[in-house]
Amino acid sequence: MAPTDTTASSSSPNSASSEHDLVVVDVSGLLMQTEDKDHSVVGFSDPMGLLVIVYHCVKKTYIPTVELPSHQVLEVPAVVIRLSLTRNRLSEKAFPDLPSLICAKEILTMLGKDPVSVASDYLRELLAVVKSTQTRRLGETYVRSAKFRIVLTVPAVWSDKAKDATLRAAEDGLGDHQFVMISEPEAATLHTLRAIQPNTIMNGDTFVVCDAGGGTVDLITYQVRSVEPLNLYEVVQGDGGICGAAMLDKRFEAFIKHRLGAQWSQLSEKSKHMTLSCWENNIKCNFSGTGDNEDDLTEFLIVIPGVSDNVEKGIEGGMMLVESEDIATIFDPIIQDIESLVHTQLNNAKLAGYNVKYSTIHHLYELSSIMASQDKMAMEILESIKETPYACSSLDRLSGGGANFTYRGTLLSPLPSGEPTVVIKHTEPYVATIPSLAVDAIRSQYESAALTAIHTYTPASESGVTVKTPYMYLFNESTHNQIIQDFPSSVELKSYMQAHTLSESESRRLGIALGSWTKRFHVWGDKSEQEQLKRDIQQSKMTSELRFFVNYRWLEETVDLFPDVLGRCRDMFKEVAERMNKELEDTDNPDLKLIHGDFWSGNILLADKPLASLLHNIDLFVIDWELTQVAHPACDLGQMFAELFLLKHFRNIDAALYFLSSFMRGYGSIDDEFAYRVAIQFGVHLIVWPCRVTGWGEKEEIQKVVEIGRDFIEHAWRKNKAWFKGGALHDVFYADKP
The missing domain is CATH 3.90.1200 (Aminoglycoside 3'-phosphotransferase; Chain: A, domain 2)
Incomplete structure (x- = not known):
């Protein structure tokens, strides 16, 4: 792949031309839910972009006869339908039997819709919510005349076919509004260089960006051609893999099944759901290592309603005590995969004759979905x-x-x-x-x-x-x-x-x-x-x-x-x-x-x-x-x-x-x-x-x-x-x- 230019003035989410009054870029980790008598919309946004879809249902049109429990909707992780847009062997290998993937397929079949049309529905509703929010803040007259410039981000590993599917969804869902599409590492780079002020970035500097998100981890290597205006030159082809936070969830479920043995299959679905929620909301987002730092937690309690006491396994009163070393066995392979991707980028840059000065890890230990519950809490606080x-x-x-x-x-x-x-x-x-x-x-x-x-x-x-x-x-x-x-x-x-x-x-x-x-x-x-x-x-x-x-x-x-x-x-x-x-x-x-x-x-x-x-x-x-x-x-x-x-x-x-x-x-x-x-x-x-x-x-x-x-x-x-x-x-x- 030939090196390419990324100039902030033309493609950066942080810029807007004079003909655009509003810029819609990032809804980091936001769980958006709007409900009225006719509509129910639930969706997660990706850390650096808009295009992650869970479910959209206009009740009177899409599901006239089928009752769909709300908890089924919320159990579908954002990564599932986004990966449905890629349809590559990598995603099938990573999630061959993920229950929520099966649930997502069932929902799409039930609605008679494909992932692209659901993506269109979600983007349409998301834009409506943004406009509604801006109307309350800026007034109806201003928003009605405003033109939105929307930036969609996609993983670096997505194929041209997947990117084309994204564009088709955007064209249908966003109407006449102008939009551009950039890679997630590019968005992470532009955000990081503007967020870290002051910084020591100079013309000629080369750096690797690792954007570790909920589903994919994307990397790219840039050289700075100009600091102001910011102009980046891609010197190593973007790379990545499916080793984001969703894979941690999969490894945790395997861990808990192995620890409980036959007991896991005997638990009710509600108990299993509570156990997985405990992992998502209490453990995954609080794990920071195995005790090397003073603030690291050394023990965690996993809620498992209905499980029998077993002193040897640390189970008592419906809870299981696990050491930080046990949690580390869940994290370590994923972190190692990410580190391997980073080292590959560094080696390729060296082979191409570039001396990498920085290796910027964006959300590596947060992994976006790890922090989803806390991001949601922060958004609720901001709203309140x-x-x-x-x-x-x-x-x-x-x-x-x-x-x-x-x-x-x-x-x-x-x-x-x-x-x-x-x-x-x-x-x-x-x-x-x-x-x-x-x-x-x-x-x-x-x-x-x-x-x-x-x-x-x-x-x-x-x-x-x-x-x-x-x-x-x-x-x-x-x-x-x-x-x-x-x-x-x-x-x-x-x-x-x-x-x-x-x-x-x-x-x-x-x-x-x-x-x-x-x-x-x-x-x-x-x-x-x-x-x-x-x-x-x-x-x-x-x-x-x-x-x-x-x-x-x-x-x-x-x-x-x-x-x-x-x-x-x-x-x-x-x-x-x-x-x-x-x-x-x-x-x-x-x-x-x-x-x-x-x-x-x-x-x-x-x-x-x-x-x-x-x-x-x-x-x-x-x-x-x-x-x-x-x-x-x-x-x-x-x-x-x-x-x-x-x-x-x-x-x-x-x-x-x-x-x-x-x-x-x-x-x-x-x-x-x-x-x-x-x-x-x-x-x-x-x-x-x-x-x-x-x-x-x-x-x-x-x-x-x-x-x-x-x-x-x-x-x-x-x-x-x-x-x-x-x-x-x-x-x-x-x-x-x-």
Whole structure:
């Protein structure tokens, strides 16, 4: 194939001539559904294009006598009918007996339609929805006179016959509107080069683009002939294969069949559907590796209603526990296929005499369909806030706030104060990073109420360090969406301490300020003005029970993970758990106060730059109030101190212990009973969390810190105050008043 030119001014989705008022390009991962008395349309769009069709039915015309259950429609993956347009051996080999392919064929036969005509129907309805949406925003007069320029994208591996079928569908479905067709890697390239700003792309640069989508993975190699206007020259023929997210689904079903054996065939269709939905919505989109990174999940629960318990296979109570290594066996062959395609492009470019500078992987680990459920969630959030002052053009998923789905939203119009972004937290009735752990979504109300109330509390300033909380702009109780102040150039204290070298004086300065603020917050939360908030949260018991479960129930379970180290403490740990549980049930206990509930170095933000450059204006922000609860303040202190200790123990960061010591000087002296509670929480955290959060160290290193946690609990439980003198918690027991 001869090299070809791609000039953005002529074929780019990002350009529009003067005679075209609107440009319709990308509906990334959007699930569109419109219903009225005459029409029902359901369709998925491809990550970089419009032409992926599931089903279109004008009820009175196409199915006059046949009742078609809606769940059958939704079970047909977008890739199936799109592959029906190709009709090549590759697709037949990849999906020879896929149940949804059979379902799709049955639907088409039932309707008496072929894939091209269904594609036409879908494009026609999709355009109608776009026009309807634009009419609401821009007005009927403007849209009626507007001309749409539509860009259709197709996989690089599609044959000329498949492309011709796409064009025929577009000509019929889009009417007189102008449209162009480009390859998906080309669209990905144009989008990427414009989205990554600033970039270092220069004339003469050669790069490979890999567009890994739901069905196909497409690659192409370009050389930049001109940066402005952007002109790309195809130097290696486009290539690709069917190794997208749909193949992951196929491998998961094979995995689950093998693990369950004959039981799988005995399950009801509804149970199977729920299992596959659990994979689609909870596991596939949350898997990020086998523990090499700190945020990687190491275990997953698969919901399998009706399955019999089998301890050896990790099945209990209708759920099966699988390790991340098991999930990796599903992903690895697909990722290897993609890597092979990338290496082939690189080798072909080298043989052609081109030195590849970049290898841009577009959606490689997202694979579009992997993120379909979250993309749908993001689109729903965008829709729910479009009529508010906080309407956003896009949302980017953030890694913090594990209990919720957290996004940074780019505002259509900056706030009056000039901020261009906000943080949007969406709450579901489960923990976002542990979907199997159900938690009432009402917790979003408590976070909103806490942030709104605490905003009346004057920020604490100490030695030029001011501790603040985010401002709550808007809370929608029906959608459980919070719109909160953003701090885009900040970083968590935990990450900051690992990336920047803090002097002892700097560490103590920060520690005193946060300690002083924390004491003032605990006192403020115990005042009569917050009594109603305390009662509401305490009556729910949701957040306190969750905290008890992931600390003290897990403490007892961890004994079995380290029997040689913790075996002798089994009875003591049970007594500790019983005491803490009894304390939570005593609503009249004066020691219980309003606390943050998830107070650690990962929920403290500061500017990501050396403190010396900030002069005397240093701000700390206390974020993520989703676990606000009524409990003993020692819970806040013990968790914070344990995380600081881990930074010293595993990373040898002295600043962490300076910070800890000075925190107590800012907080002020506490009585011995309070100190013992802090030490118990400190020890529990050291035992429970490092062995469940990857990235701290090897098993032998984790066992060592478990031993340390055991010793702290033992001596605190026995009230051996002298043991703590000179240790990590010395200032908890012996600090003087500030």
